[in-house]
Amino acid sequence: MTDEGRRNVRDLRRANRARLLRQLYFHGPLSRQDLIQATGLSSASVSNVVADLLDAGLVVEAGAVESEGGRPRILLRVDTSCFEVIGIDVGETRIRLERFDLGLGELAALDLPVVGGSLDQEAVVTAIAAGLAELSADAAAPLLGVGIGVPGIVQHQPYAVVHGQTVGWDAFPLEERLREHTALPLFIDNGATTMAQAEMWFGAGRDADSAVFLLLGSGAGASVIADGAPFRGSTTSAGEWGHLNVQYQGRLCRCGARGCLEAYVGAEAVIARHAEAAQTAGAAGIDAADEEEALRLILATAEQSGPAGDAARSVLDETAVRIGVGIANVVNFLNPQRVIIGGWAGLALAPVLLPQIREVVREHALRLPYSLTSIDLGALGADAVARGAATLPVARLLEAGA
Amino acid sequence: MTDEGRRNVRDLRRANRARLLRQLYFHGPLSRQDLIQATGLSSASVSNVVADLLDAGLVVEAGAVESEGGRPRILLRVDTSCFEVIGIDVGETRIRLERFDLGLGELAALDLPVVGGSLDQEAVVTAIAAGLAELSADAAAPLLGVGIGVPGIVQHQPYAVVHGQTVGWDAFPLEERLREHTALPLFIDNGATTMAQAEMWFGAGRDADSAVFLLLGSGAGASVIADGAPFRGSTTSAGEWGHLNVQYQGRLCRCGARGCLEAYVGAEAVIARHAEAAQTAGAAGIDAADEEEALRLILATAEQSGPAGDAARSVLDETAVRIGVGIANVVNFLNPQRVIIGGWAGLALAPVLLPQIREVVREHALRLPYSLTSIDLGALGADAVARGAATLPVARLLEAGA
């Protein structure tokens, strides 16, 4: 009903090995004594399991702690060079592939532009296949697997199928298609989820066990972490924060409904709203090559005085309000420990809008959950999605303990 | 980091015993063969563990299946008479106590009106204490514990403290206060959560493992079930569905913010909006003794033609729209398997409004999650909260397996 596995003594061993490995992975070099403390296992068992892990080559000794009269403790750490992983960020405008060591230290990277601007399924498959071949060619250790973050809902049935309403993917069987090009284990998940995973492991979510990550890019998504694990709905499509309705009969959203948050706060929406506002104000529009530049220009315009600046400011003010309301909804409904804003547009907008956003949240959220939440920027840069994707094979390793 | 326990072989046994017990509890009388299938354990272990449970008196034999040529299978079932539990629903206007057997069959009940209509803390404590004494006096089996559903946020620190903004409780240390009057194990939780628990075990949530239960009463709350267990935020105050913002700068809510869902869809809000609409339309207002009657009258008025009927209909139409939008938000953001509408106001409104609500949800939700969700009424009556509260001690027994 709830948890599978863990029936016989062998599973028990696996679970304990996983527990130790996890502790070592996340809490740096530790001595066996520390592990006894942290896991509650007996010293005999820790010795035993550690011997296993040393044999397997997953863990190595890492010096010793200075003695204070007795035998010094030997430190242990995960051997981050014993495996490598590949993480892929399939974005709406480019595909980024990175190769990491087991500790998620970056070893190599590759940026592939998507031709024509539209995310053609065939093009994506061949691009990923080519990138994988190139990146895995000069790996110095066995590749544990490939994690892929995609812009859409991922269903495992049992092979990953992607529904990307915004990029025109309808039940795109990505895993099966890639199977033709690689034998590596594939782990496919929503990009917002992988970003959240990266922030939870190495960024703004460290040491929290419940958080909500908002991904503001062209559109707006989210990923909910509850009790340290991503919350997936019944069909793993939870987290569609951008399609919360915040205004009945409001702006038309690209999903077809009216009044979605995404119709106000995604980069695409901000740019569209600015174009309208500028026209109304009789100010000049923005002329930019891509969305990132357009957003930068809007932010710059808002610094100016005059009608153009007023128009930009009013657009940004409303953006802050809508984001704030969207966050207040999340705070009230899910009561997370932290709310983290990420995604390229979020990272561009939030530094300017954060004070306003916080104020709007305060006005719209219930006192108790609001007082127990923090609202901050993501700590990882633009490669958080790829890095988070790479955590997927690593997470599997940590769970299996082998 | 995640799960405690389950370190040594003894814990393993406990877990397996719990697994079997749970299976027997929820899936009726089963033979040992069925249990082998269901749990994946070997026949030897099943025999072994079943012998334990038989010895402990938790499980008894329940006849045999007709043979088809071989030795007949002996059926086993949980002995529902070996323990009793008490469930308490602390409502805004009355306290209901019920005594159940282990299978949640009702054995006795007690309704205590709350004097003066306000939920005075002292009065609640003494009422519960008196009710407990009366109910436990003629129990035929040992009492496993007492579950209490309360109108507010419950924090365990480590003794349950209740924050009931709507009933004027501010950090009410209910558990400690009751400790003075009883030695029985106490389990205190939010009333919406216990109702959801009851529906999950015996009602509209059976066989689902993710669902959202909407509790429409005077106000509007919710309880989220994910992977079979209630989702609690970082401080157990998740589920404040009523305070999702659905209209920027909308109606004033009693929480102080503007545009909360609760300002449109709770019974209190519906009645207030109808009063305004009737006045505008020049129709007669509603004159009722309490909210339940008022709501009934509004529903009846909507059947009439003429301005009064038009006014009532428009109020109900908007109610359906707001509920629908609120559900669409839940569907998009959490992707539940089922959405269940409960609470006295929900049970009164939904039969009439459900078609409209479903249509609004369809318009506002993303296609994929919408197509995989059902929206229905709760299957349990008004005692769902008390019954759900009673499940809490039972759940503890099932988890411990002893």
Next chain:
DNA sequence: TGACTTAGTTCGAGACGTGATTTAACCTGT
């Protein structure tokens, strides 16, 4: 009555975790 079939129990083997004991490694002071 006896062959056959299926259910449930018993038994020996293998694996695990634990506490106690032993061995290892280092420090201090003489």
Next chain:
DNA sequence: ACAGGTTAAATCACGTCTCGAACTAAGTCA
């Protein structure tokens, strides 16, 4: 240099667990 003290890690003996196989129990069918 060396003994005595101290702490870390490995080993051992024991009890518990699950499992597969062998065995017993309880029916059916001809």
